[in-house]
Amino acid sequence: MSERVVVLEISGLEALHLAGIVGQFRDLLADSRAGEDPAVERLLPDAYPDDAAASREFRRLTGGDLLERRSQDVATVLHTLGLDGADLDPESDPDATIAVALGETEALAWMRTLSALRLVMATRLGIQNDDDHDPEDPRYGVYDWIGYRLDGLVATLDRA
Amino acid sequence: MAGVASPDLDLDVDLETDLTAAPPASWQTVVWNDPVNLMSYVTHIFRTYFGYDAATANRLMLAVHHDGHAVVARGPREVMEAHVQAMHDFGLWATVRKDPA
Numbered sequence: 001m002s003e004r005v006v007v008l009e010i011s012g013l014e015a016l017h018l019a020g021i022v023g024q025f026r027d028l029l030a031d032s033r034a035g036e037d038p039a040v041e042r043l044l045p046d047a048y049p050d051d052a053a054a055s056r057e058f059r060r061l062t063g064g065d066l067l068e069r070r071s072q073d074v075a076t077v078l079h080t081l082g083l084d085g086a087d088l089d090p091e092s093d094p095d096a097t098i099a100v101a102l103g104e105t106e107a108l109a110w111m112r113t114l115s116a117l118r119l120v121m122a123t124r125l126g127i128q129n130d131d132d133h134d135p136e137d138p139r140y141g142v143y144d145w146i147g148y149r150l151d152g153l154v155a156t157l158d159r160a
Numbered sequence: 161m162a163g164v165a166s167p168d169l170d171l172d173v174d175l176e177t178d179l180t181a182a183p184p185a186s187w188q189t190v191v192w193n194d195p196v197n198l199m200s201y202v203t204h205i206f207r208t209y210f211g212y213d214a215a216t217a218n219r220l221m222l223a224v225h226h227d228g229h230a231v232v233a234r235g236p237r238e239v240m241e242a243h244v245q246a247m248h249d250f251g252l253w254a255t256v257r258k259d260p261a
Contacts, residue, residue: 045253047244058256062245069249115201115251122196130195147198154200157208 005160006102008110008153013094015081018149021142022081025117026074029067039123043070043116070116076109107157114150118143186259189233189243193224194253205250206232210243234259 048054121143206217223230240256247254
């Protein structure tokens with residue numbers, strides 16, 4: 001599974017921003033109160049919308065594994081960014097392009113993580129409809145940027 | 161993944177007559193529209209996870225987008241629950257329901 005199927009090209013500055021956001025997501029997942037956070041609840045939706053007991057049981061049996069896989073995905077993203085723990089070299093040019101090579105499983109981890117970041121941000125921003133958008137709010141800029149990167153990754157995988 | 165569904169046993173059922181009854185109820189995996197997930201991403205998952213061809217995956221994605229939801233799989237409850245868990249892994253809003261047909 002380590003064959004390289006995709007190469008992402010992003011700037012050092014982007015990589016740093018992304019690592020920061022992914023790190024916040026990692027901290028959110030690690031928080032013991034995560035289960036009460038609406039953003040985390042969105043990651044664990046009701047499997048049985050008309051049956052609260054069945055939904056609870058489903059979440060009890062699958063929720064822990066799901067959040068564990070999220071954490072593994074996050075670790076994979078940070079690792080492939082080359083930013084797990086280490087800071088970017090302060091001498092490096094922030095506009096220089098970094099090539100991130102991803103195997104199939106790593107690309108899946110990236111896709112799931114970028115999608116999860118958008119779900120978490122959408123919960124924080126209160127996005128409920130397709131046209132909920134505020135160009136004045138810089139958080140939407142980050143939200144759109146992550147969507148752009150996710151769309152690009154999907155397009156690359158579709159061509160692979 | 162096994163063991164997620166609780167056994168749906170009716171101990172009062174007469175086994176002899178039950179054998180002639182309808183086949184086991186079918187269940188559905190339903191994916192619901194949300195304003196966050198990208199159309200390209202949803203199509204990609206339908207294609208790669210379920211193995212649908214590009215046209216079918218795109219049609220199902222458009223059904224989710226325009227009709228609010230789409231049935232993406234039918235079968236035994238345990239299998240549908242495994243699909244829903246996988247959809248949740250991808251961040252899609254998916255549910256299990258008994259086939260109303």
